Amino acid sequence: MKATVHVMLKTGVLDPQGEAVRHALGALGFEGVNGVRQGKVIELDLADGTSEDDVKAMCDKLLANTVIESYRVDLS
Amino acid sequence: MKAAVVVFPGSNCDRDLAVAFKAAGADVTMVWHKDTDLPEGTDIVGVPGGFSFGDYLRCGAIAANSPICGAVKTHADRGGYVMGICNGFQVLTETGILPGALLRNAGLKYICKTVGLKVETSQSAYTEGYNAGDVIDVPIAHHDGNYFAEDNTLDRLEGEDRVVLRYTDNPNGSLRDIAGIVSDNRRVLGMMPHPERAADIGHGGTDGQALFRALAGQLTTA
Numbered sequence: 001m002k003a004t005v006h007v008m009l010k011t012g013v014l015d016p017q018g019e020a021v022r023h024a025l026g027a028l029g030f031e032g033v034n035g036v037r038q039g040k041v042i043e044l045d046l047a048d049g050t051s052e053d054d055v056k057a058m059c060d061k062l063l064a065n066t067v068i069e070s071y072r073v074d075l076s
Numbered sequence: 077m078k079a080a081v082v083v084f085p086g087s088n089c090d091r092d093l094a095v096a097f098k099a100a101g102a103d104v105t106m107v108w109h110k111d112t113d114l115p116e117g118t119d120i121v122g123v124p125g126g127f128s129f130g131d132y133l134r135c136g137a138i139a140a141n142s143p144i145c146g147a148v149k150t151h152a153d154r155g156g157y158v159m160g161i162c163n164g165f166q167v168l169t170e171t172g173i174l175p176g177a178l179l180r181n182a183g184l185k186y187i188c189k190t191v192g193l194k195v196e197t198s199q200s201a202y203t204e205g206y207n208a209g210d211v212i213d214v215p216i217a218h219h220d221g222n223y224f225a226e227d228n229t230l231d232r233l234e235g236e237d238r239v240v241l242r243y244t245d246n247p248n249g250s251l252r253d254i255a256g257i258v259s260d261n262r263r264v265l266g267m268m269p270h271p272e273r274a275a276d277i278g279h280g281g282t283d284g285q286a287l288f289r290a291l292a293g294q295l296t297t298a
Contacts, residue, residue, distance in 0.1 A: 009179075013224060014249065016184050062141060065134055065170065068177045068224055 001046050003055045004074045007064045008039035039069075077102040077295040081122040082148065082164075084109045084139045089125035089161065089272060096272035097122065100288035101296065109142040119295045120157035121148050123164030125217070125270060135178065135220045136166030145171055157201065157295065158264045162218055165256075165266035174259060174266045175233070176225030178218075182249025186219040190281065192244035193255050193269060197237050200258050201294040202265045205286030211244055212283035214269040221268040223250035223257075233257055241267055 009015050015037050022036040042063055044055065055073045064071040079102040083090045094104045097120075105115045109128075114121060128139035139145065145167070152158050152173050160168040168174040181187060190213050195206040206212065225233070230252055233239050241256035248268075256267030271284030 014179065014182065014222075016180050016182050016222075016249070020184055062133070062137060065137065065177055067169070067175075068179065 001048055001050060002076050003044040003046055003050070004076070005042040005044065005055065005059060005063055006039060006072045006074070007042065007059075007069050008037060008071070009068055010070050013068050077292050078115065078117050078119045079104045079122055080107045080114050080118045080120070081105070081124060082107050082109065082144055083124070084126070084128035084142065086128045086130055087124050087126035087163070089163075089270065090122075092270075092272045093122045093124045093161065096275040096284070096288050097292075099275060099285075100292035102292060107144055109139065109144050112143045112147060114144075114147050114151055118151065118156070120159060120291065121151055123148070123158065123160040123167050125162030125164060128163055128167065131220075134166075134170070136163060136168075136170040139163075139167045140170035149173060152259070152264050155261060155263060157291070159202065159291075160264075160266045161270055161272065162216075162221075162268055165268055166220065168264065168266045173264055174257060175229050176223055176257070178220050178268070179222040179224050179249075180220050181218070181222050181247075186217075187221075187247050188215070188217040189247070190215045190274075191247055191255075191269065193241045194244055196239050196242055199237060200240055200262045200265070201291055202258070202287050203240050203290070204294070205290035213274065213281050214271055214284050215273045215281075216247060216269045217273075218248070218268055221248045221250065223254040223268070225251065230254075236260065238262070240265065241269070 018036040018038040059071045079097040195210040242253040274281040274284035
């Protein structure tokens with residue numbers, strides 16, 4: 001089974017990389033890009049039977065820093 | 077004073093920190109990240125700068141979960157002294173020993189230069205060799221030194237006189253110009269600037285020397 005973890009900086013935490021991407025898109029002539037937030041996607045190849053709670057524990061312990069980041073887990 | 081300096085794969089300021097501790101009179105032992113115990117009688121643990129585990133995932137995140145960090149946490153919980161510089165500060169926030177987090181610099185660039193730091197308090201074993209209000213010159217060298225914490229955490233740090241160092245000219249976007257903080261028992265220090273790189277006449281500056289000397293004075297008589 002697979003799990004996909006999306007990690008994003010929390011709302012209110014400055015994302016200078018996203019801001020730089022927004023500026024770059026503007027410089028390329030793409031209009032109307034009001035905001036860019038950059039995060040990361042982590043794909044996990046897991047043993048069958050791994051629960052969503054197990055993956056959440058992985059996120060809390062290592063994959064995300066919940067002081068500054070939020071995460072979402074998709075199991076498939 | 078018995079100091080232990082933790083070495084992770086990718087640490088690169090470990091020897092500099094050991095030299096600064098030794099110059100202040102400490103016995104220094106280097107401790108490998110796979111070790112599960114600190115040397116008997118360790119007074120202070122130094123968590124050095126560098127790029128532990130290549131900064132993979134987040135700066136300090138993998139190091140914070142290494143075997144030695146369990147021992148560092150136990151040492152801190154027992155009231156032991158711990159000093160994290162640069163990547164070491166990132167490791168200490170990732171372990172939760174110190175509050176907050178270090179984000180990418182607001183200007184996105186890696187910054188390597190000497191900056192002015194205002195000593196906000198002399199009420200710590202690290203800063204008692206300075207006077208509150210002193211401005212010292214210490215180098216920074218980091219890409220992710222932008223200190224972040226929730227407003228209530230920042231208020232608490234300031235209210236408890238735990239912001240020990242502030243940038244005089246904020247280089248990285250750190251909230252409230254924070255360059256260094258201490259734990260609630262004032263024995264754990266985290267700072268992004270490198271005092272061990274301003275601790276010898278050959279470094280071009282010695283403003284960091286007083287930090288190590290004060291620490292040695294405190295821990296030798298203890």
